Amino acid sequence: MIIKSIDSQLIIKKFALNGYNIHPNAVDLIKKAGIDIDRIVDEVCKRADGCFIITPDDVIRILNEIKNRAETPLPKSKVKESDDKRVRKSESVNVIKDVTGKSTCRGTIEDFINYFNSRYEKISKIFRGRLTQIPIGSVWKVKSEKVDVVGIVGNVKEISDDKAIFELEDKTGKINVTATGKLKEVAMELLGDEIIGVSGSLMGRGIIADRIIFPDVPVNDKKLKKDFRIVFISDTHFGSKTFLKDEWNSFLKWINCEVGDNRVIEIAESVKYLIICGDLVDGIGIYPEQDKEIEILDINQQYEFSAEQLDLIRKDIKIILSPGNHDAVRQAEPQPALPKEFSSLFPKNVKCVGNPCFVDLEGVKVLIYHGRSLDDVVSRIKRLNYSNPHEAMIELLKRRHLSPMYGNRSPIAPENDDYLVIDEVPDILHSGHVHTYGTAFYRGVFVVNSSTWQSQTEFQKKVNLNPQPGNVAVYNPGGDVIRLRFYSG
Numbered sequence: 230m231i232i233k234s235i236d237s238q239l240i241i242k243k244f245a246l247n248g249y250n251i252h253p254n255a256v257d258l259i260k261k262a263g264i265d266i267d268r269i270v271d272e273v274c275k276r277a278d279g280c281f282i283i284t285p286d287d288v289i290r291i292l293n294e295i296k297n298r299a300e301t302p303l304p305k306s307k308v309k310e311s312d313d314k315r316v317r318k319s320e321s322v323n324v325i326k327d328v329t330g331k332s333t334c335r336g337t338i339e340d341f342i343n344y345f346n347s348r349y350e351k352i353s354k355i356f357r358g359r360l361t362q363i364p365i366g367s368v369w370k371v372k373s374e375k376v377d378v379v380g381i382v383g384n385v386k387e388i389s390d391d392k393a394i395f396e397l398e399d400k401t402g403k404i405n406v407t408a409t410g411k412l413k414e415v416a417m418e419l420l421g422d423e424i425i426g427v428s429g430s431l432m433g434r435g436i437i438a439d440r441i442i443f444p445d446v447p448v449n450d451k452k453l454k455k456d457f458r459i460v461f462i463s464d465t466h467f468g469s470k471t472f473l474k475d476e477w478n479s480f481l482k483w484i485n486c487e488v489g490d491n492r493v494i495e496i497a498e499s500v501k502y503l504i505i506c507g508d509l510v511d512g513i514g515i516y517p518e519q520d521k522e523i524e525i526l527d528i529n530q531q532y533e534f535s536a537e538q539l540d541l542i543r544k545d546i547k548i549i550l551s552p553g554n555h556d557a558v559r560q561a562e563p564q565p566a567l568p569k570e571f572s573s574l575f576p577k578n579v580k581c582v583g584n585p586c587f588v589d590l591e592g593v594k595v596l597i598y599h600g601r602s603l604d605d606v607v608s609r610i611k612r613l614n615y616s617n618p619h620e621a622m623i624e625l626l627k628r629r630h631l632s633p634m635y636g637n638r639s640p641i642a643p644e645n646d647d648y649l650v651i652d653e654v655p656d657i658l659h660s661g662h663v664h665t666y667g668t669a670f671y672r673g674v675f676v677v678n679s680s681t682w683q684s685q686t687e688f689q690k691k692v693n694l695n696p697q698p699g700n701v702a703v704y705n706p707g708g709d710v711i712r713l714r715f716y717s718g
C-alpha cells in the first residue's frame with residue numbers, strides 16, 4: 230500500500246493529548262505498523278507508567294503483544310454493511326456562483342468597459358466604511374491635504390531603491406501615487422489591474438502614500454462542525470503518458486475503503502464530497518509538441534477513459550468537477566462546465582460546474598478555481614514560488630480577485646459580471662494547476678492546492694516545474710486536515 234501517512238503530526242498530537250511526548254523513531258514504527266492508531270495510542274499510554282517520552286522499545290513491545298493476540302482483520306461483512314449505510318447518505322450541493330449558461334461576453338469594447346466597471350464596483354464596495362473614497366477626478370477640489378482613494382492599479386515603476394510610482398484610476402480620472410520606504414516594497418508586489426485603496430497626502434501632481442490597503446478578507450470566525458470530510462484533488466491528466474496509474478489506483482482503493490487499518494478506513498468512510506479542480510484530461514494541443522506525451526490521442530476517448538475512472542469511485546460520494554486549461558471548454562476564464570457531450574459520459578454522482586465556481590456544501594462555502602493566474606502571481610511576486618502554492622493563493626484572497634492581472638498568462642473573457650471577484654468570503658479556497666501541494670489557514674479560510682496525478686512531463690522539465698504528485702488533502706470542516714501521500718517517487 231502506498232499510503233505514506235497518516236500524518237506524523239496526528240500521532241504526536243494523539244500522544245500529547247494523553248500527556249506524553251513520543252520519540253520520532255517510535256512515530257515511524259506506528260506509521261509502518263498498519264494497525265489502528267487509536268488502539269496503539271491507547272495501549273501504549275496504558276503501559277507508559279509515568280514516563281515522559283514514549284520510546285521505540287515501548288512501541289515494539291505493544292506491537293508484539295498485539296501481534297501475538299492475532300490481529301483480526303476488518304471483517305468483509307463489516308465493509309459491506311457500511312457500504313450499504315453509505316448509499317443512504319444524502320448530500321447537498323448548492324451552486325451559488327457559476328458562469329455556466331450565463332455568459333454574455335462577445336468581446337466588444339463595450340464588454341471590456343462593463344467588465345472593468347463590474348470589477349471596480351464590486352471591490353470598491355468592500356472598501357466602503359473603511360475609506361472615504363474620494364473620486365480621483367475630484368481630489369484637487371478637496372480642501373484637506375489628506376485623501377483616500379480607491380482605483381485600479383496600472384504601470385508600476387521602480388524609481389530608486391527607496392521609491393516606486395504607480396498609477397491609480399477610477400471612472401473619474403487617473404493619478405500618480407508615490408510609495409517610499411516599506412511601501413515601495415508593497416508597491417513592487419502590486420500585480421496591476423487589481424483594485425486597492427491608497428491613503429496619503431496630495432503633493433505636486435499626485436499622492437504620496439501613507440498606506441496601501443488591500444481589500445483583503447475579514448477574519449472568518451464562522452464555527453463549522455461537520456461530521457463529513459471533503460477530499461480535494463485536481464490535474465488528473467487522464468490520457469497523458471505520464472499519468473500515474475498505480476498511484477491513482479491506490480487512491481481509488483483508499484477512497485473505496487478497500488485498504489488500510491481501521492483508522493484509514495474510517496477516514497475514507499467519512500468522505501462525502503470529492504472536488505476535482507480542473508485538468509481532468511491532458512487535452513490536445515495545449516502546449517508545443519504535446520502529442521509526443523499523450524497516450525490517448527482523441528479527446529473523446531480521453532473523456533471516456535475519465536468517465537471509467539470516476540465510475541470506479543463509490544457512488545455515495547458526490548463528485549464536483551470543475552474544468553481547467555487542459556479541458557475541452559473555452560480557455561478564457563470564467564470557464565463554463567464541460568459540455569453535455571462529455572458530462573453525459575460520467576456517472577450520476579458527478580456534478581459538472583464551471584471554473585471558478587462558488588458552491589455551498591451543507592453550509593460549507595467552497596470557492597473552486599483551477600488556478601491559472603497563479604503563474605502570473607508567482608512570476609510577479611519574487612518571494613513566492615511553486616513549491617508553496619498556498620502562499621500565492623493567499624495573495625488572491627488579499628486582492629479579493631482570482632485573476633487580478635489582465636492580459637498576462639491568464640486569458641479573461643470580459644463578462645458583464647466579473648465572476649472572478651471574490652465578493653463572498655469562502656470557508657475554503659481550492660486550486661490546482663501548478664501541480665504542487667500546499668495547505669494553509671488564512672484568516673479562517675482553508676486554502677488548498679491539490680497536487681496532480683501526472684509525473685513531470687518533458688515540457689515541465691523545460692519550464693523547470695517540479696510536480697509533487699499524489700498528495701491528497703482530506704478536510705473535516707471545523708476539524709482536522711489530513712494529508713495522504715500516494716506517490717513514493
Ligand SMILES: [Fe+2]
Binds near residue numbers: 664
Ligand atoms: Fe494541470
